[in-house]
Amino acid sequence: MFVTQSEEAYEITNEDAFNKLDLSIRGKLPDHLWKQITFTFNPWNERHWLKARFFDTEDEDILALTTTYKVNEFLGEDDRKIFKKMKRDNPKRYRVEGEAEWGIAEGLVFENWEEKEFDYREISKRKGVVSRFGLDFGYTNDPSAFIGYLEDEENKEIYVFDEFYKPGMLNDEIARQIKYMGYEKEEIIGDSAEQKSIEEIKRHGIRRIKPSVKGKDSILHGIQLLQQYKIYIHPRCVNTITEFSSYIWDTKDSRVLNKPVDAFNHIIDAMRYAIYKQPKKGIDIERLLGKGK
Known part of the structure; x- marks a missing residue:
């Protein structure tokens, strides 16, 4: 298996940049191997190209999973307390980071x-x-x-x-x-x-x-x-x-x-x-x- 992984994929601001990366992974592999790109990110903006490309489509070559901190077995109680405070003090951010709901970026410069x-x-x-x-x-x-x-x-x-x-x-x-x-x-x-x-x-x-x-x-x-x-x-x-x-x-x-x-x-x-x-x-x-x- 050939794997490319990107943390905070949300920072890839346009789909063309991803397409170039995708096309760069070439070459014939043995039958028991395959090519794979893994992205992880918070769903800050429902208008981001990642949503349309990987979540709003049906493609047998795409596996799109949504997970939250609740299933992260490596978090300590202090980590979980951060999300509890976020839910209380900043519910808009919590919906994105805590519940993994697609949202609209907080603190927008332009609302006009x-x-x-x-x-x-x-x-x-x-x-x-x-x-x-x-x-x-x-x-x-x-x-x-x-x-x-x-x-x-x-x-x-x-x-x-x-x-x-x-x-x-x-x-x-x-x-x-x-x-x-x-x-x-x-x-x-x-x-x-x-x-x-x-x-x-x-x-x-x-x-x-x-x-x-x-x-x-x-x-x-x-x-x-x-x-x-x-x-x-x-x-x-x-x-x-x-x-x-x-x-x-x-x-x-x-x-x-x-x-x-x-x-x-x-x-x-x-x-x-x-x-x-x-x-x-x-x-x-x-x-x-x-x-x-």
């Missing part, structure tokens, strides 16, 4: 969004509506992420209508994808940390790509700006929906920190790049964390 069908062409006809396009670079482990959305500043609404999300892309491949999607003439804002990549993509025909503006606390300022809008995400933008369902504030000793976890943020970063301008005022942390009135 919803999945919605819409015709972006009709939205674009509104007075004052502008289109925005952002690009976050990745390669081996992180995907390159591109997003297209409409901003209605007057009504404080954003409509996300297109995306691509793929690891292992070279800059010429990113340029070809943008052309294929029909956005080569649009202004696209890319991560300013990747000046060389921006220049290469420009040389491949994406003439209006520009570096993002970044300054002190630009991540928090960008989040604060996006929180001012009602965000509608088209159902076809599945990776955007996954990130908005999973992007959470970091914590330490059960205390919420003033920074998000650096995960499930590639499309969200691209979105920030596209809308962000250097702010003149400071950050309202209480409002940012959802504590302000």
Whole structure:
């Protein structure tokens, strides 16, 4: 038997990365042996690709098991006491970690969004509506992420209508994808940390790509700006929906920190790049964390 095991598989943010791993396990084995990949994880988000791939399908090659701490014979009484306290003090988290129910990530950065069908062409006809396009670079482990959305500043609404999300892309491949999607003439804002990549993509025909503006606390300022809008995400933008369902504030000793976890943020970063301008005022942390009135 050839076995590959992944702890905390939830951190594999896209299915393509798993598919590459799956295809890498090749070779003929003797009849009494077989290939096997084992994943373990907490079911934090019902929108995660793991649920659709392994739990919402019937496949004779898949064995999906749900277990809880209650059947773990290696836990001590002190370990079990942690879950009892969690059930009392944090029932939402307990449903996921204690009962293994599929849930929605706790401490979401964005709660001002919803999945919605819409015709972006009709939205674009509104007075004052502008289109925005952002690009976050990745390669081996992180995907390159591109997003297209409409901003209605007057009504404080954003409509996300297109995306691509793929690891292992070279800059010429990113340029070809943008052309294929029909956005080569649009202004696209890319991560300013990747000046060389921006220049290469420009040389491949994406003439209006520009570096993002970044300054002190630009991540928090960008989040604060996006929180001012009602965000509608088209159902076809599945990776955007996954990130908005999973992007959470970091914590330490059960205390919420003033920074998000650096995960499930590639499309969200691209979105920030596209809308962000250097702010003149400071950050309202209480409002940012959802504590302000």
